[in-house]
Amino acid sequence: MKTSGHLSLFSVTEVELIYRNKIRPEDRIIIRQAANAYDVLMDTWDRNKIELVEQFKILLLDQGNACLGIAEIATGGVSSCIVDPKVIFAIALKARATNIILAHNHPSERLCASPADIALTQKLCEAGKFMDIRVTDHLIVTPQRYYSFADEGLMPFL
Template sequence: MPDHRPQAPVPVPLSGTVSRADDHAFVQRLIRTLDPAHPAPDRLAADLLARFGSAGMMLSAHVGALDEVAGRGTVMPPLLAVAREAALRLYRGRVRRTDVLSGQAGLEAYLQACMGHEVIEQFRVLFLDEGFHLLADELMGTGTVNHSPVYPREIMRRALRLGAARLVLAHNHPAGRAEPSGADIEMTLRIAQLGRLMRVEVHDHIIVGNGRTLSFRAAGLLG
């Protein structure tokens, strides 16, 4: 018979490295909270972490991928999707409160949560003010498993409308590798060139793979 007694809170570190044991305790607690009647929360927590690597990556996973582990027809995947949305809102709030220069790790974690497990390619733009604070985070294109349409003039038109001074471009590679293609580099340089004409700086372009990110700025690819 499932144990429905209240569970003691599991402490989860807010900074520093989260251990595998911390992740397992958190995921097990989450399963018990979302589905008190689940017959084996410990085993499901282990299975989820084995598949996705960490609690954070599990929360960013696509519902279809969660179904493959938890089983179709169970309540867990849609409930975890709600938890994912809550986590994204927390990330977004943190990104808004800090400037991108001081919060690069948090920004990349947020983008990983947004896009890391998407099964089609997406192109997002984060519009920033002079102080590197977030004005808007907008999905500017979706496509296929390896391509999303990008329209530089539309990006600049939106930047001017928002009064943005800088941009962070981001797109995901559903195959998992975060290395840029020649087309990625060419497209980024084209947007940056147009931005210079409009006095809007492309501060960075971040590619998101499954558990990996690559910053064009850090890699010296912005020209």
């Protein structure tokens, strides 16, 4: 509200959260293992970028591990991308996710977790605890295969 060309002391921006899932609950894909998550991710990953630049995505899951959606978090360069935990958890909260699966590609197609990958996973697991959002896995993907942190015993942070 303006008064005499000045902003009122009580002018604020209203923030509204809206969530609509267009897929009926009974039609949502259940993620039972890393292979299911990989299939869902590969169905939506841009095949023109997977061997070119690193991208980071999350699968948003409900309590029964039904997939609520996929969100692209970041796109970077040939060997890295910057992942902001605030963006991940803002999206997860808005989608009402109780579980998330992290995923990123290695354009080099090397399927091994780097120290930076492990540190980020641990950081996101810890952050999720405060919001009751469980990070259940982290996949490194290539067009042909995947590496699952959970399958390889690298998810002791749960």
